[in-house]
Amino acid sequence: MKKVLVTGANGQLGQCLQKISQLYKNLEFTFKNSNDLDITEALSIKKTFNLVDFDYCINCAAYTDVEQAEKTPDIAFMVNAEGVKNLAFACKKHKVSLIHISTDYIFDGEKNEPYTTDDIPNPINEYGKSKLMGEKYIQKLMVDYIIIRTSWLYSEFGKNFYTTILNIAKVNHTLKISNTQVGYPTNALNLAKFINQLVILDDLDSNLYHFTDQVEMTWFEFAEKIIKTENLSNKVIIHNDKSTYLAPRPKNSRLD
Numbered sequence: 192m193k194k195v196l197v198t199g200a201n202g203q204l205g206q207c208l209q210k211i212s213q214l215y216k217n218l219e220f221t222f223k224n225s226n227d228l229d230i231t232e233a234l235s236i237k238k239t240f241n242l243v244d245f246d247y248c249i250n251c252a253a254y255t256d257v258e259q260a261e262k263t264p265d266i267a268f269m270v271n272a273e274g275v276k277n278l279a280f281a282c283k284k285h286k287v288s289l290i291h292i293s294t295d296y297i298f299d300g301e302k303n304e305p306y307t308t309d310d311i312p313n314p315i316n317e318y319g320k321s322k323l324m325g326e327k328y329i330q331k332l333m334v335d336y337i338i339i340r341t342s343w344l345y346s347e348f349g350k351n352f353y354t355t356i357l358n359i360a361k362v363n364h365t366l367k368i369s370n371t372q373v374g375y376p377t378n379a380l381n382l383a384k385f386i387n388q389l390v391i392l393d394d395l396d397s398n399l400y401h402f403t404d405q406v407e408m409t410w411f412e413f414a415e416k417i418i419k420t421e422n423l424s425n426k427v428i429i430h431n432d433k434s435t436y437l438a439p440r441p442k443n444s445r446l447d
């Protein structure tokens with residue numbers, strides 16, 4: 192039986208892991224939300240790691256508000272970089288393997304092909320910069336880890352593009368969506384299953400993965416697909432107004 196700690200358990204990915212946890216009889220999960228375990232508080236981490244001898248930590252805790260991160264980058268860095276560093280220290284000290292989630296937004300999007308794990312990151316917004324710093328801390332401090340970069344996560348849980356579009360569709364017949372970015376929307380449940388398979392395989396060794404659903408589209412096309420899937424009658428039109436958004440986003444978010 193492997194003991195698995197999940198941080199940020201009330202977020203989108205954390206809830207997906209909770210939803211499927213019953214299917215994994217050989218994994219004993221401890222789910223901690225941000226109130227139970229704040230990764231920016233060393234004491235909070237210490238208490239949790241002293242409680243149980245975990246084999247794995249799946250870090251779903253993150254600051255994911257891309258727009259707000261431009262206004263208050265210090266908070267994004269506090270969680271996505273310093274918080275991750277705290278967690279990496281604790282995992283190292285307690286010999287816990289860390290599975291950490293990172294993002295397509297660590298790339299600048301200027302490449303014409305999908306990004307591979309050999310490509311050099313160059314984030315263009317504060318969220319991406321803070322996530323890249325988190326990756327670097329783990330790589331510097333740890334040996335037993337996996338960093339999984341993913342993109343455009345969606346699910347029934349929390350705030351994501353899918354749920355945002357459904358909310359907007361309730362109040363506006365016409366949705367105005369940009370088509371200047373291309374990426375691979377990824378069902379967070381698929382990522383949760385992939386993570387659990389890695390835990391079952393139990394073969395971590397400083398690895399960096401890209402995990403996505405590999406179907407290419409723009410946000411506009413994704414919005415059209417959501418409206419169609421939900422049998423809604425809303426109209427989706429292309430609208431590229433960069434002035435609406437603070438954070439620059441990479442044009443190409445495809446991860447291979």
Ligand SMILES: NC(=O)C1=CN([C@@H]2O[C@H](COP(=O)(O)OP(=O)(O)OC[C@H]3O[C@@H](n4cnc5c(N)ncnc54)[C@H](OP(=O)(O)O)[C@@H]3O)[C@@H](O)[C@H]2O)C=CC1
Nearest residue numbers: 199201202203204225229230252253255292294341343344
């Ligand atoms: N969403 C996406 O499209 C993508 C996400 N990712 C990455 O995947 C991972 C999971 O993302 P997702 O589930 O969508 O994100 P969510 O924002 O849904 O969940 C993040 C969770 O982290 C918690 N959290 C925030 N600060 C802290 C803290 N200091 N200590 C402990 N917990 C904290 C939040 O709690 P609270 O709400 O209480 O603040 C929230 O429950 C993240 O690392 C993210 O960067 C990568 C690519 C795409």
Ligand SMILES: Cc1cn([C@H]2C[C@H](O)[C@@H](COP(=O)(O)OP(=O)(O)O[C@H]3O[C@@H](C)C(=O)[C@@H](O)[C@H]3O)O2)c(=O)[nH]c1=O
Nearest residue numbers: 255257294295296342343344352355367368369410440
């Ligand atoms: C809601 C909305 C968004 N958009 C645009 C803005 C932006 O360019 C794009 C996506 O908008 P969002 O703000 O929902 O997505 P954004 O926060 O940029 O999504 C990112 O989240 C972080 C956490 C990640 O790691 C990324 O992989 C990615 O999923 O769609 C519209 O054009 N119209 C709209 O009505």
